[in-house]
């Protein structure tokens with residue numbers, strides 16, 4: 001490679017780095033799982049899982065099983081993504097943007113989550129993204145324990161049973177407690193894999209927390225690197 005080519009390559013690389021989320025490090029090729037491999041399962045299984053998710057959601061389009069069903073939601077916001085994804089993200093609940101658009105993580109927090117997923121060498125379409133509660137709590141308050149547990153039993157646990165992800169990344173305290181128990185603290189459990197019903201769960205901070213505390217992006221990125229390494233190990 002001559003000096004001119006080297007300078008061009010360096011300029012391209014710097015330009016690439018500038019586009020990455022602030023505080024994130026570049027993942028080298030060895031650390032990136034192959035997205036196609038990550039998503040690879042046969043077409044029949046993919047269609048079956050997608051049908052099962054549709055059928056499940058169909059039952060709850062007008063759900064009022066917990067108080068959030070009658071506290072001003074625009075619509076029920078179901079999970080979205082690849083129905084047989086190896087990696088699943090679980091957040092707390094829809095906010096204003098999600099409630100209006102009918103999709104999880106589409107507001108500012110969602111944009112940051114998308115950046116994180118893309119920095120991992122993946123796409124939103126190759127993972128599954130859901131929430132503990134599927135209806136927006138008023139004023140974006142934290143869901144109450146009875147709301148979380150009702151929606152978890154009706155929808156989240158069934159979504160997980162259909163998708164069968166190898167890794168679930170819980171985003172924030174509500175999702176972590178919903179899966180790992182009320183006594184689990186996000187500060188103590190963050191960044192560590194816990195086996196839960198045959199699936200590995202890794203808690204990390206919620207993107208909304210990162211928007212308020214950008215210095216913690218680096219911490220979350222370290223957690224994502226653990227997930228990438230574990231996915232590569234599981235799929236080797």
Ligand code: SF4
Nearest residue numbers: 063066069134135151
């Ligand atoms: S949050 Fe879940 S359980 Fe509660 S009303 Fe909405 S869909 Fe039903």
